[in-house]
Amino acid sequence: MPDQSRVAGGVLDGLMQPRPLTIAHVLERAERLFAHKDVVTAGGExxxxxxxxxxxxxxxxxxxxxxxxxxxxxxxxxxxxxxxxxxxxxxxxxxxxxxxxxxxxxxxxxxxxxxxxxxxxxxxxxxxxxxxxxxxxxxxxxxxxxxxxxxxxxxxxxxxxxxxxxxxxxxxxxxxxxxxxxxxxxxxxxxxxxxxxxxxxxxxxxxxxxxxxxVLHCLGTLAAGLIGLCESDVVLPIxxxxxxxxxxxxYGAVMAGASLVLPGASAEPAHLLRLMAAERVTVAGAVPTVWTSLAPQLRDHDLSATRFLLGGGSAVPPALSETYRAAIGVPITHSWGMTEVSPVGVIGGTRTQHRDATAAEQVAVRAAQGQPLPLVNVRIADVETGAELPRDGQAVGELQVAGPWVAGGYFKVGEAGSFTGDGWLRTGDLATIDADGYLRLVDRMKDLIKSGGEWISSVELEAAIASHPDVVEVAVVARPDPRWMERPVAYVALREGRATTADELLGHITPMVAKWWLPDEFVFMATLPKTGTGKLSKLALRDSARTA
Structure with missing residues (x-):
């Protein structure tokens, strides 16, 4: 075969076949190689x-x-x-x-x-x-x-x-x-x-x-040491x-040849846990509110097959992740992403450099959102100037992301303000990045609380409150204040049968946060409002705080 490479300015084109990356390949790969593997839908199908x-x-x-x-x-x-x-x-x-x-x-x-x-x-x-x-x-x-x-x-x-x-x-x-x-x-x-x-x-x-x-995002979910989907897995997308x-x-399960378990329309904790136990699920993904609802019944089911639990959509409280690690030996692994990132861009967990770290240090690492997947680049930028900030774990800036499965625009909508001049997606998240590349979310820009000219992180305040054993759900939002401009209000759902008071919660978190971060009020609710994707609805709570 003749040499068909082109030379332009001394640069050679490769001679690989121009086969496209398509979902058709994912489908036909499963049909050829994994035709015997199961797809189970709740209800017995x-x-x-x-x-x-x-x-x-x-x-x-x-x-x-x-x-x-x-x-x-x-x-x-x-x-x-x-x-x-x-x-x-x-x-x-x-x-x-x-x-x-x-x-x-x-x-x-x-x-x-x-x-x-x-x-x-x-x-x-x-x-x-x-x-x-x-x-x-x-x-x-x-x-x-x-x-x-x-x-x-x-x-x-x-x-x-x-x-x-x-x-x-x-x-x-x-x-x-x-x-x-x-x-x-x-x-x-x-x-x-x-x-x-x-x-x-x-x-x-x-x-x-x-x-x-x-397809590239699929390959990212197969990357070893991250989610690492493989043929022997049984995957439950909750x-x-x-x-x-x-x-x-x-898509990742189909590409890998992993068995799939689909939970149907029910998100009831007992239903999901029975399905995980009966089908020997190894990998499952859900938003933190779902993992919270399952936590009280974990020890009632055999989840010994589980190797990886993925949390996303909002920050996973460290206390919740550690509850799972204590009960079944598997923590909830943080991820970060958004619809515009297909959606997974960052996966958490410890790495080899953390083997000799103390237990407390490892908990802190697991509390971070983690490192970017291969092919994904992240950076933080000064909100005012747009200048890139150092990766020192201290500087806080807007998280920006780029990569082959990151959106470069919106369908039929001009959104120039969502992208930087050099093509990075502006996420609206505030974060730090340390020398190891670990991303830690500080807050959504719209969720930060500015009190007396100083910023309060709702994410960090929520994590402190969520560490109380009686707290099931918590969301912190800003309430307008004539003196301080904004003050934090905490909306809390307690475990059934518990009667923890606001003073007890204040006493619990006082050693953990600055005094001026302490919420002006704790509002107790049976359950907190949710968005259509199961996240806590801060929009609804902000409306409540403004009219209270």
Missing amino acids: RLTYGEVAGQVRRLATALDALGVPAGARVATFASNNRRHLELYLGVPATKRVLHSINIRLSAEHLEYIVGHAEDDVVFVDRGLLPRIWPSAGRLPGVRHWVVLPDGTDTPIPADPRISDYDELIAAAEPFTGSFEDTFTLADENLASGLCYTSGTTGPPKGVLYSHRST VPMFHANAWGLP
């Missing part, structure tokens, strides 16, 4: 990857029959289940764009993002129909509604636009070609998925993932599949 791939092949021709064009947005309004996984794989493998919708959105936000995305078809769990069908008349762009059977008997409206997923799949002939071979060199940059941000500071913004970014692609866990 158990299929193999081979059977799931067969369903995807029928889905491909079913989408053709519905007239869904290449590049069209295909929305899902569904829980974590096998049919949703088929859409995860089949929609992008056929050059359409998977738009996973938060099932807890208000009607206003739901209608906004479906219209903004220009969704052509919506796949919806039968049990979730009542949440979205009332909006159907205000979504004229949606041509088809496909109902996913989920074991419920929710009534289905008589409407010619509605069809049944299983009937649609059964009637379709399977696609017999190679999904991967239909992609060309340029196609790895085609859009594969669309997720919208929460919209807490304005309308939700669409983050448009590419095949290339998704985090919803609509939440930034369930943090990449479904």
